[in-house]
Amino acid sequence: MPVRISKFINGYVTPEDVGPDLKVRKGxxxxxxxxxxxxxxxxxxxxxxxxxLRCVHCYSDSETKAYNGELNHEEALKMLDDMAEYGVPILLxxxxxxxxxxxxxxxxxYARKIGVRPTLSTNGTLxxxxxxQNMKKAGxxxxxxxxxxxxxxxxxxxxxxxxFDAMVKGVDNCMAEGVKVSLRFTVTQHNIQxxxxxxxxxxxxxxxxxCVYHLVYSGRGSDIMGDDVExxxxxxxxxxxxxxxxxxxxxxxxxxxxxxxxHCDGPYLILKLRERGQHKLADDIYQLLLKQGGNRSGIGFGxxxxxxxxxxxxxxxxxxxxxxxxxxxxxxxxxxxxxxxxAYKYRKPLIKGRCGKCQFFEICNGxxxxxxxxxxxxxxxxxxxxxxxxxxxxxxxDAKGDYHSHDPKIETETNELKQKAEFYGKQGxxxxxxxxxxxxxxxxxIPKSISEQYLLKAKEVGAVQAAKAVADxxxxxxxxxxxxxxxxxxxxxxxxxxxxxxxxxxxxxxxSGAAGQ
Numbered sequence: 230m231p232v233r234i235s236k237f238i239n240g241y242v243t244p245e246d247v248g249p250d251l252k253v254r255k256g257x258x259x260x261x262x263x264x265x266x267x268x269x270x271x272x273x274x275x276x277x278x279x280x281x282l283r284c285v286h287c288y289s290d291s292e293t294k295a296y297n298g299e300l301n302h303e304e305a306l307k308m309l310d311d312m313a314e315y316g317v318p319i320l321l322x323x324x325x326x327x328x329x330x331x332x333x334x335x336x337x338x339y340a341r342k343i344g345v346r347p348t349l350s351t352n353g354t355l356x357x358x359x360x361x362q363n364m365k366k367a368g369x370x371x372x373x374x375x376x377x378x379x380x381x382x383x384x385x386x387x388x389x390x391x392x393f394d395a396m397v398k399g400v401d402n403c404m405a406e407g408v409k410v411s412l413r414f415t416v417t418q419h420n421i422q423x424x425x426x427x428x429x430x431x432x433x434x435x436x437x438x439x440c441v442y443h444l445v446y447s448g449r450g451s452d453i454m455g456d457d458v459e460x461x462x463x464x465x466x467x468x469x470x471x472x473x474x475x476x477x478x479x480x481x482x483x484x485x486x487x488x489x490x491x492h493c494d495g496p497y498l499i500l501k502l503r504e505r506g507q508h509k510l511a512d513d514i515y516q517l518l519l520k521q522g523g524n525r526s527g528i529g530f531g532x533x534x535x536x537x538x539x540x541x542x543x544x545x546x547x548x549x550x551x552x553x554x555x556x557x558x559x560x561x562x563x564x565x566x567x568x569x570x571x572a573y574k575y576r577k578p579l580i581k582g583r584c585g586k587c588q589f590f591e592i593c594n595g596x597x598x599x600x601x602x603x604x605x606x607x608x609x610x611x612x613x614x615x616x617x618x619x620x621x622x623x624x625x626x627d628a629k630g631d632y633h634s635h636d637p638k639i640e641t642e643t644n645e646l647k648q649k650a651e652f653y654g655k656q657g658x659x660x661x662x663x664x665x666x667x668x669x670x671x672x673x674x675i676p677k678s679i680s681e682q683y684l685l686k687a688k689e690v691g692a693v694q695a696a697k698a699v700a701d702x703x704x705x706x707x708x709x710x711x712x713x714x715x716x717x718x719x720x721x722x723x724x725x726x727x728x729x730x731x732x733x734x735x736x737x738x739x740x741s742g743a744a745g746q
Contacts, residue, residue, distance in 0.1 A: 230263045230521040230529060231440065232494040234467070235474035235486040237514045238502075244516040253318070259346065259370070260485070262318055264520045268529055269316040270562065273323045273350070273543045274308075275535045276333055280325040281733070282352055282387045299535045302332055304554060306339060308533065311558035313343040313714045314706055319370070323350040323543065325535070328360060328732050337367035338728035342721035343714055346370045350413070354392055355733045356399030361406040363730030371409035373440065374400055376427055378420035386420060400434060411438035411485075416466055424466065428473050437484060441470060443491035443614060445544045445600050460616035467494055471501065492523045492596045493615045496589040500621060515592060523594030527573025528674040531562065541573050544599035559704050565675055566700035571661040572609075573598070574674035578650035578664055582611035586634040586643055588623040594672055658692045659683070662699075679703050 236242050247264040262268055278296040300308065312320065320340055327333055328351055337347040349364065353374035356364075364372060376396060377386040383393040403410050414420075414427050424441070431439050443463070470486050477484045488494045495518045502511035522528070527541035534540065538549040539561045550570050551561035565571040572579055580595040587593065596612035604613045619625060623635045634640040646664070653660045665673050666680035679699050686695035 230492075230523065230525050231487040231489050232492070232498065232518075233260065233485070233487045234470050234494075234498060235478070235484055236260065237498070237517065238471065238474055238510065239478045239483075241483075242517060244513050244520075247517065247520050259319060263525075263529060264517070269318060270525075270529050270531050271319045271321065272312065272317050272530070273321040273532045275323050275325060275533070275543070276305075276327040276330040276336070278325045278535045279329050280352070281329065281355060282326070282389050282392060285386055285388065296535060300537050300553070302336075304537065305336055308537070308553045308558065309336065309340050309343060309345060310714050310718065311553065313340075313345050313717075314557070314711050315559045315562065316707075316710065317345050317558070319346045319348060321348045321350050321373070326352055326355065328355045331732070332729070333732060334363045334367040334728045334730040335725035337364075337369055339721045339725040341368040342724045343717045349373060351375070351399075352387065352392070352396065353399035354389075354395035356402050358402045358405065360730070360732060361399075361402040361408055363728070363732065364403070364408050365406050366730065367728040368724075369408060371411050371438070372403050373411045373413050374403070375413045375415070376430070377413075377415050378423040379426040379430070382420050382423050386417075400436070404434065404436075409438075410434075410436050411440060412436055413440045413442060415442040415444060416463075417444055418462070421462055421466065424469060428469075431484065432477070432482065435482075439484065439486055440489050441466065441487070442489045443494075443597075445490055445597060445603075463491070463614075463616040464497065467497055468501070471498070490597055490600075491612075491614055491616075492593040493589070493612075493617050495523070495592050496617060496622070500617075518592035521592075522672050523590075523592050524596055524598070525594070526598060527570065542599060544597075545602075547602070557704075557706065559706060563704045564700055565662050565679065565703065566659065566696035568659045568661065569608075571659055571665075571675060575661040575665045575668055575672070576609070577668070577672060578646040578660065579609045580611075581607070581609050583619065583622065583624050583626075583632045584611040584615070585647075586622075586624045586632045586639060588634065588636060588639060589617075591672060656692070658687065659696045662696060663687075663692075676703075 233242070242261065242264070251261070251265045253262065253265045253267050277299055279294065322333065322337060327349060340347045347368065348370040349372045351372060351374055374396060377383050380393050383396070384390050400410055412427065412431055414424065416424070467488065470488065474484070474486045499511045499515055502514070526545070530542055532540045532543040533553060534546060537553040539551055539553065539558070540546055540549060548569060550567065551564060553561070565574065576595055577590065584590070584595045596615055598608055600614055601610045601612045602608045624632050625635065626632050634643065649664060650660050653663045662675060662680055662683050664680070665675035666677055666684060683695050683699045686698055690698070
């Protein structure tokens with residue numbers, strides 16, 4: 230989940246706002262969804278892998294060419310129906326460059342009509358005034374436009390001269406047509422010096438939102454792992470965001486500033502506020518982060534790639550949970566008979582090293598698994614991008630290199646969890662599915678009842694068959710919601726037809742010579 234720095238420190242969301250059991254309801258602001266108890270995942274969909282740029286950090290390793298096997302229009306409509314039945318609240322249309330997918334505006338309009346709010350992740354360079362009008366007509370929630378540096382810095386990052394100027398025009402066209410814009414900035418050691426200029430641009434253009442992303446080492450991003458910022462500079466980035474958030478607030482400019490993909494930002498924010506003597510605010514933010522539960526890859530966030538494979542997040546293409554052509558989204562997302570899927574939903578017994586003993590685990594959830602996997606080869610190893618010291622997370626390392634908590638309670642609880650996990654593993658059980666019955670707090674997305682059924686059935690039919698049986702029961706469709714989606718489909722198709730618009734194509738880019746630039 231994002232660490233919503235400006236909303237936290239400026240008091241736009243408090244523990245009183247979320248209460249003990251906040252439910253999804255009509256009119257609830259999208260940013261509040263992550264605090265609800267019946268929260269369903271925000272999904273990213275790589276509508277196409279084709280892109281007009283070649284960014285150095287691209288997790289999908291996209292190029293300006295066609296890719297075979299991508300979901301066709303009818304398959305995409307079926308996937309949207311399945312997501313609506315499950316209750317997916319927001320779908321982020323991503324890529325490659327999503328504006329290069331034919332009929333993309335129709336799909337956005339269709340999604341909105343059946344109850345899935347469409348948003349967009351784009352490099353912004355293809356947004357003409359007409360494209361911005363089409364985005365508005367399709368009912369787009371907002372356009373997240375990447376700005377990874379200022380001027381030449383952005384062009385080097387994006388792999389094309391002129392990308393910055395084209396992106397700025399795209400931002401201006403969106404603003405002129407009333408399309409809400411959110412800037413996106415991925416931090417590396419090569420563009421960190423431009424962060425202040427990007428904040429200035431945010432102010433000058435009166436853009437309401439900005440997401441600062443930490444680098445995740447996947448796709449081409451794995452080639453620049455060494456370009457990630459030093460840990461001391463990660464702290465400086467968060468400090469700069471805090472300062473800007475206060476500056477904007479004090480000058481009457483309400484901006485939504487947040488960080489993504491490094492969940493130790495939350496604990497760092499708390500430590501920083503305590504250092505400043507703001508203990509009440511720090512305690513309130515801890516409660517809010519506890520409600521969110523830290524990293525929710527595979528829980529509150531996921532990805533469908535261009536081929537229809539579902540993943541825990543957009544950086545985890547090395548493992549598919551299933552394909553939307555073969556199964557419904559619900560069957561895939563809640564398919565806890567797969568131990569890896571179950572482990573994402575309840576991972577605490579599996580996390581190793583300093584992450585496993587960290588005093589902030591409940592508000593971080595072990596940070597980003599994809600980064601740990603690409604950096605160490607082990608999905609459950611500690612995330613190497615955590616910049617907090619051992620003292621700050623209250624751990625120490627013994628002579629054997631094993632980590633321990635200074636807190637006796639945490640040390641005992643984590644050791645008991647790992648011993649229990651080892652016991653179930655030796656017995657051939659689906660470990661997280663078996664252990665979720667005893668999980669406490671918001672960090673398990675496996676219902677206790679499902680886990681308890683699994684343990685009972687395992688005695689009768691064995692662990693493997695029991696896992697399949699409870700997963701089949703868990704993934705039955707919601708009849709009421711299914712009927713609602715089916716009733717909305719004819720109207721949604723009409724909305725899609727009305728949203729037809731022209732967007733750039735690969736053929737046009739190749740004819741213009743863009744493919745070779």
